[in-house]
Each structure stands twice: as C-alpha cells, then as structure tokens.
Amino acid sequence: MFCNKNSYSMNSSHFSISLHILTLLDQVKGQLLNSEYIAGSINCNPVLVRKELANLHKHGFVQSKEGKGGGSTLAKNPADINLGDVYRAVKQKSLLGESKNEPNPDCPVGRQITKHLNDLYDEAETALVKNLSSKTLKDFSAGFK
C-alpha cells in the first residue's frame, strides 16, 4: 500500500475585496479615498486594502497618490473595467483547487489525476470568467442606490 500526502487549495477573498474597493472608487467619482476609509467600509485592516490596491495598481485599474491628502482613484473609465479582467488580475490560485502535494504516482489514477483535474478546472473557470466578462464595473456599481 502506498502513502504520502495531498492537498488541493482554493481562492479567498481577494475578488470580493477588490470589487468592493473598485465600487467605492467609482461611487465617489474621482475623489481620492484613503486606505483607512476603504478598510472601514469593507471592515478589514487598512494594510490589507493597501496590498489589494497595490495589485489593482499593478494591473492598471487604479492610481494612487502618496503623502498627505493622498489616496486612490480609478485609473480607467468604469465602463472599460470588466469583471472578468478583475477576476484574472486578482486570482492567485486555481478556482477549484490546485494540487500542491502529490497524489500517489504508483496508482494509475493518482499519477494522472492532477493533469485531468487541471484541464477540467481550466475549462470550467473559462466559463465562469466569460460570464463575469459580460459585466463592467459601471454595471455593477449602478446597482447601488
């Protein structure tokens, strides 16, 4: 009998937080918001917001201004930010799980399953992203009264 260890890990709150941030920035129409204010709305730590903003900045969604009176604002028109792109910018792990530890290579199923699962997940995720891509930040934000 074979034995070792396996795990398939998952996404977390990055997408929710990023979309929350983008929505806030859209709602204030160009006004700079600082990380403490944003954290107050999300209800999380400001450092987490700044990390999330750093990623959004890296992907061209936001601009930030340092120093007193600084903060962040959208870097593009909200009609040009689609949620599929946000998802891709933000995702760090495979949606349904990525095997970090190895299934048993001495078992025919264990030996091949990682590849088969990845193929399956990639296709499923493509369907999900396609759905998200049909919506823009403008659409999403317009739902808030």
Add this chain to the structure above:
Amino acid sequence: MFCNKNSYSMNSSHFSISLHILTLLDQVKGQLLNSEYIAGSINCNPVLVRKELANLHKHGFVQSKEGKGGGSTLAKNPADINLGDVYRAVKQKSLLGESKNEPNPDCPVGRQITKHLNDLYDEAETALVKNLSSKTLKDFSAGFK
C-alpha cells in the same frame, strides 16, 4: 470613521477529492475499495476519505459496506453521474466567497455589497456548473489510461 470586520471565505479540496474517489471506484468496476486504499491513492488521511464518502453516499453517488472486507462502490452508472451534480453535492461554500463578517452598514456600498456580490457569484457559478454538467464521470474516467 466606521469599523468592524469582514471576510469572504472559500471552497477547498472537496471536489478534487470526491472526483478522485469516484474515478477510482469507476476504474475498478464494482469492486469494493476501502478507505485506506483510496487514501493511499489520494495521499491523504483515511478518515478524510470516509467523511467524503459519507457525503457522496448522502447524495446517492456511492454505496458502502461495513465490516471485514467492506468498502465502497458506485451507486449509479458512471454515465449517469455528471460533474455538475458532483460539484453541487460537494460544495459547502459559495464559490467566490461568502461574507461571514459584515461590511459596514453605515456605508452605502458596505450595506449593499453582500447582496450584490452574492448575485454576481450565483450567476457566475451557474455558468461554471453548466460547464461541468456537460461532462459525466464516465467521460472523465475514460481519460485515464
């Protein structure tokens, strides 16, 4: 300034493990497999396998036999098990995250975002499940040589 706390939690390895189990059971064509053997292929603890099997049993995918020489086997034809149904049987949390802690109710965005995110996730997840539903366990398992 407002303040509390928020988190959006995620899925884990249930789907991968369940599909691994179902694939093994299909490959051995009705032979009973015990949890230790399955755990050896997945490379995880047998108790985790038994818990996963309990859930698969609850949803009618497998049958188990207790006692010496016991184990599990598929309860349906693999052509009648579709991966969307497995996904639904196995999922415990919202795909993209479910807010457990509360965004700030004093902020217009914080107050409404949970509902809006949930609506968005539901639609996106429906697209994902639809994709998975186009494949059966028989299809998936046939990819293994």
Add this chain to the structure above:
DNA sequence: TTAAATTGTAATGTTTTTTATTACAGTTAT
C-alpha cells in the same frame, strides 16, 4: 464464537492559510 477488518463518527491536535497588527521609510501638503 471469537478474532480481524472494516465503516462511521467524534474528539483532539497539528499544520497551513488568512488576516490583523506593528513598524517604519519615503512622499506630499500645509
């Protein structure tokens, strides 16, 4: 009819991941 092998499940412990906190250098406004 007893011993062995198994499921089912609970309780507990360990590890990993996520999130919060602290700290501080660098930037900008006043």
Add this chain to the structure above:
DNA sequence: ATAACTGTAATAAAAAACATTACAATTTAA
C-alpha cells in the same frame, strides 16, 4: 517642520484545513 498618507516588511493572531487517535458498531470467516 509636521502631519497624513502610501508602500512594504516582519510578526502575531485567528481561522480553516487536515491528520491523528480512538472506539462503537458491523461483517466475515476461521
């Protein structure tokens, strides 16, 4: 100059995932 920010690293705490141990109940079969 001082205060209010960003950016980022290091550390700590909390939460989640997973493993381990334990054992009652079940079944087989010697």
